[in-house]
Amino acid sequence: MVFLDVVFYAFTVVVFIQVIFYIFFFGKFAFLKPIKKRPNNIEVSVIVCAKNEAENLKNFLPSIISQDYTSFEIVLINDASHDDTLEVMEAFSEKHSNIKIVDVKNTEAFWANKKYALTLGIKASKHNYLLFTDADCKPVSKYWISEMSSHFSNEKSIVLGYGAYSKIKKSFLNKLIRFETLTTAIHYFSFANLGLPYMGVGRNLAYTKNEFFKANGFVSHIKVRSGDDDLFINQIASKTNTAICISNEGFTESIPETTFKNWFNQKRRHISTANYYKLKHKISLAVIYITNLLFWFFAFILLVTLHYWPIVVALLLLKIIVQFTVIGASCKKLNEKDLLLLIPFLEIFLIVFQLAIFINNLISKPNHWK
Known part of the structure; x- marks a missing residue:
């Protein structure tokens, strides 16, 4: 007893x-009541890093190209793909003048390191305000850039967004994936709202080029293969420089994994970066x-x-x-x-x-x- x-x-x-x-x-x-922000009409560089994502680019890149926003470029980073990713990028580039391609080759020092590819893409971008998403993501509305960029200000140089996963009917795994994504978002939005930001997700994240170079990019954790999003935000985010975007029109949606094995391996990569968070x-x-x-x-x-x-x-x-x-x-x-x-x-x-x-x-x- x-x-x-x-x-x-x-x-x-x-x-x-x-x-x-x-x-x-x-x-x-x-x-928390969402605060409707007025569009900033600032120039934005949308950055998409892709490795063997030819089909996803065909399906989802049009939803970025068709954004209702006055001035933006799209920086497409081909990270040493061995499928038709580069050819797909070039096909889109021929039709749209605001697309810039950065073709990254593997190097011995940075073999298969996404942070290296992203760094080259960020350096090639021409605008200070950077908005990131993945090749298998699509904005849920044509106002995605407008909503995310509206939270930038003289004080706010980081914007955390929500990257949802698409729904699959009658799939318990899909509900589990979305529940994990939901709880993670509740955590990082809640902590950021309290002035304790600790992470963001690369599916929907924005920060300024000034912040990137002020922190020397990913140098402090370049040897950690993952963490180009959460580790970097954990390093640079503070109470004063971080905003959150919880407007539905500012969300993105991604393709979820469809097997427990693939999702297990994906989450192993994500969770491993938490070891490098601040104490x-x-x-x-x-x-x-x-x-x-x-x-x-x-x-x-x-x-x-x-x-x-x-x-x-x-x-x-x-x-x-x-x-x-x-x-x-x-x-x-x-x-x-x-x-x-x-x-x-x-x-x-x-x-x-x-x-x-x-x-x-x-x-x-x-x-x-x-």
């Missing part, structure tokens, strides 16, 4: 921590994950043994109600409302999935950038 008492009190503390996070951290983002960010994210894990673990033990079960059920419901309220508002804000009713199941699967990734990353290093 002493052991179960310890578990019960630990469970109570975990619930308290979780409720604090949801109400005071994530809740402030969930109920305060690593501690905060670890507390969120560990308390999530312990919440379900302790709840299972206490419910199976029926130890103080009425109080345990009450605490369980308290956390779930607060979670549903906050994530429900976030789902509505980020157009992911169909995930709401599955939150407890998706959360449990995601916790186990992330634990498996952590263990695998301890055993072996993940592969990077194709």
Whole structure:
């Protein structure tokens, strides 16, 4: 009984921590009213780095070309592709004068390093305001550039956007991928809203060329194959220079993985970069994950043994109600409302999935950038 008492009190503390996070951290983002910004009409360079993305460029590049924006160029980076990526880029370039191609060859020092390719693309861009997305992404509206760039100001030189994944009907994996994307977005938007920005996603991210060169680009983590988006933002973002774009017209949408194996390998690469975050960010994210894990673990033990079960059920419901309220508002804000009713199941699967990734990353290093 002493052991179960310890578990019960630990469970109570975990619930308290979780409720604090949801109400005071994530809740402030969930109920944040989007501020409609006036278009800046600044000149923007849209940068797309592609490696063996010929088909995706054919499908998605037109949605960037057709953006309703006064002045922008598109910098297409061919990162040593061995398919028809370069030929597809050249075909688009012949028809559109605002497309610039940067053809990157592999070098021994930077073999298969996306950061090297991106650096060359950034140097080749002619505008100070840079907007990044991937070759398998498409803006959800023709006002994507306008919405993202509207958040730049004299103080704000970084803009964090939302990069959603397209929906696949009757696919649990798709819902799990989108739930993970949603929770990650809630985390980085919430922390940025509180003045503690720690990451962004390369599917929808903007910053100035001045910020890039002031930080010496990716030099401080050039040997880390991943992290051209989150590690760089973790390095340069601050309370004063970072803005968030949560306007639906400023979102992008990407093709999700369709097998658990591919998604597992993709997330191994992403999660491995968290080891290089600033200590305060690593501690905060670890507390969120560990308390999530312990919440379900302790709840299972206490419910199976029926130890103080009425109080345990009450605490369980308290956390779930607060979670549903906050994530429900976030789902509505980020157009992911169909995930709401599955939150407890998706959360449990995601916790186990992330634990498996952590263990695998301890055993072996993940592969990077194709």
